[in-house]
Amino acid sequence: MRNDVIDLSRAVPPIVPALEATLAKSIGERLSRSDAGGLLRTNRPRGTEDDRRTGAEWIAQRLAFTPDIDRMIVTNGTLNVLFLLLNQLVGKSGTLLTEEMTYPNMQALSGILGFNIKGIPLDGDGLNPNAFEDLCRKIDTPKVLYTIPTVQNPTAIVMPPKRRVEIATIARKYNVLIIEDDAQALMVEEAGAPIATLAPELTWYVMGLAKTVVMGMRVAFLMTPRAEDAGALMSKFGKMSMWFVAALQAELAQAFVANRVAYEATINIRKIAAARRRIVADILQRPELAKGPLGLHVWVPTRADARDLATEALAAGVLVRPGIQFAAEPVLSEAMHGLRVSYCETRKEDDLRRGLAILAKIISA
Template identity: 30%
Template sequence: MARPTTTRSGAAQPGSAQPGSAQPGSAQPGGWSPPPLAQDRPAYQALADAIAADVAHGRLKPGDRLPTHRALARTLGVTVGTVARGYAEAERRGLLGGEVGRGTFIRGGFGVSPAAGADLVDLASLHPPARRIDSIALLAETLNSIATDRSALRTIVDTDHGDDAPAHRRAAAAWLTHRGFRPDAGQITLTAGAQHAITAALSALVEPGTVIATTALTNPGLLAGARQLRLPVVAVASDDDGMVPAALAEACRDNAVSVVHLQPTLDNPTGRVMPAERRAALAQECARAGVWVLEDDPLGVLVADRPDPVAALLPERTCHVASAAKVLSLGLRVGVLTTPPAARARVVGAVRATAWLAAPLLGEVFARWVGDGTADRLVAARIAAATARRALAGDLLAPYPIAAAPQAAHLWLPLPEPWTAGLLVAAARQAGVLVSPGDDYAATRAVPAHGVRLGLNAEVDDDRLREALLTLVALLAAGPVPGGLS
C-alpha cells in the first residue's frame, strides 16, 4: 500500500531544543528527531545509523543532547529497549556519551577532517564540473551588454503582463530541441529552478487521494516537493534500465497513481541513462494507465546522444522539467517547464501562485547565452570535464559495481558488507570527505539504501578528487573500525 512520505522534524516545539542548541547540563529535553528508520535492518541498528548520518551532515553536533529513551520510543513507535540498544550501538561507534542524571550527548572528536581546520572535500553536492570556463567573466560580459540595451532593460522591468518574455521562451524551446522533442515556445513556462518546477507540477497534477509513483531510489527534490505538499509516494521496482514497466502497471493497479515521476537521463542518484526501448515501454504503460508523467531532466543536455525524452513519446501527458543551473551556472536559477495543453492552465497557475515569474533578468541572461552560443560552450566544457572525472572514478572504484553513464557528474556507490550508509558517511567525514547517504534517496522507509552518492564536483580540483576517491577506497577495503569513530 502507498503511504505518505514522512518529513524530518525541524520545527522547535515548546520546551524543546533544536539540534545544536542543547548543551550538556541543560534542563531542556533533546530536540532531535530522526528520519523514518530504515526497515531492512534491526530497528536499533537503523537508529544508530540515523544518528551517524545526522552527525556526518552536521545536523547533530558535539554537545547536542538526545531525547530520553522514553520520549524517542514514543516518537518512533518502538520500545524503550530498542532505543536503549540503538543508543548503546551508537555509543559503541564512538558517537555518544552519557552521564547519569544529565542525559545522552553527542561526543566531540569527529565530524571534521583529521587535519585541524582543513577543508572537507565535498562529494555530497551535485555541481557538474567545468574546465577552462570563467563563468564570472562570461556573466560580466553579458550583464554589460544588457546594461546598454534599453529594449532588453524594458523587457526586464516590465513584468505587469504576468508572463515570461516571448524571446526567453523561444530561447528555452530552442535549447531543449533534441531529436523528436521540439517544444513550442507557447508550451513553456520559466520557473525559479527545477525544484520550483517539480513542486508546481506536483501541486497542479496530483489529485486528492492519489499518489506519486517513482523509482525506489529517486531525486530528493521530488521527495521534498511531495513532503511539502503532503503527497504520498509509492516506490516502483527498477532494474539496470530504469523503472520496470510491469512493476509500474502493478503499482497503478494497486494504488491510485495520478503522476509517474521519471528520470530517464542521468538519473539521480545512479547516473544511469535509460535506453530508448525502456522509455517507449514506460510511455505506453503511462498512456494505458491514463496517468501524468513528470519527466525530471535537469542534466539531459550533458548526454549529446541521449534518446528522445518521454515528452516526445507521450507529449499529451508529459510535463518536462529542465534546468540551466546544473549545466550552465549554479546561480542561473532558471527552470524550463514544458507542459501539454490539457495541463497547462493548472501548471501555470501553480507557478504563478508560488513565484509569479522567474526573474526576468535571469531569463535574459539565459536567452542571450543560448542565442550567442555561450550555453553550448558551457555544456561542452561540462561534458568534457564530467567524462574525464567519471573515467577517473571508474578506474579507482573498479572493484565496485558502478553503473553511471560515461558523462555522469555523479554516481551511486553500492556498499559492501558490513558497511552501512550511515557508518560510511560518518567515517568518510572524519577522513575529510563528504558523501551523500543512500537514505536521502529512498522513496519510502521500506527501500534498502545500501549505498552513497558521489558528486564529481566543480569545486574540487582533479588532485583533490583523486585523493578523496582513494580515501573512500581505503575505507571500504579496511571495513568499519571496531568501536566506531572514537
C-alpha cells in the same frame, strides 16, 4: 561539519572558464540596451515570449523538434516548477509514483503538499516496468509518475529506448500523467528519446540550466502537453511571484543561448566530467564506473551499510551521500546499499584525488 571537508555530495557542473569570462560582457550588453530599465522592473509570469522561445530552442536539443512557445513556461529553477506541478497534478488526494531512489526533495514536497509517494523498484535499465504496471493496477487515486530516465538520480542509469517505450505504453494504458525531469540529459550525447516524445499527451517535460551550464543559473524550462495545460497552470499560480524567473537570470539565459556560450559550456562540462570520472574509476578501483553514458555522479554499490560508510567518510573529511537519502519512501531496501559520489563540485583536482583516496580505503575496509 568540519571546515576542511572535501564535498563529493553535490552533482553540480564544473566551472567553465570560458563562461565565466563572458559573464560580465553578457550582463553589460543586456544592461546597456535602451530598454534595460523596463526589462528589469517587471515580473515575468510564465516568461516573456523571448524567454519561452529561448527555452524551446534549448530543449529542442533533446526533443528533435522545437515546441510551440505557447506550451512553454519559464520558471525560477526546477524545484519551483516541480512544486507547481505536484500541487496541480497530484494534490492531497493523489499518489506520486517514482523510482525507489529519486530526487531527495520529493519527501519534503510530499510533506508540504500532502500527497502519497510509492517507490518503484529499479533494475539495470532503470524503472522496472512490471512493478510500475502492478502499482498502476492497485492504485485508484489520481496517478502521476515522476521519473528521471536519463542519468537517474542517484544511480546514474540511462534508460534504454526499449524501456522508455514500455513505460510510455503502460502510462497511456492506465492514464498516468508523467513528469519527466531531464536535468542531466545533455551530459549524454546519444541518450534515448525523451518519454515526452513517446507519450506527448501525458508528459510534462522539465529541463533546467543548473546541471549543464552553471549551477547558479536558476532558470528552468517546462514544456506542457498542450498550450491549454500551460494556461491552466498559470490560472492557478499566475499571481504567485515566488516562482517567476528573475529578470536578470532570464536575460542571461537568453544571451548564453543566443551567443552559443551555453552550448559550448555543455561541451566543455562533458569533457571535464569525463576526465574526472576516469579518476574516480581509477582511485576507487572500479573500472566499470568509467564506462557508459556520462553524468555528474556515479553510483558505487557497497557490501557494508552505506550509512555507516558515509558517517565514517565524513569523520575523515569527505562528504558523500548514502542511498537512503534518496529514498522515495522512508524504508531501507537492498537497492540502497551504495553511495552516490559526485566529482565536479571540488574545483581542485588534487582535492578530488585526496577525497577519493580516503573514500577508497573506507569502502575496501
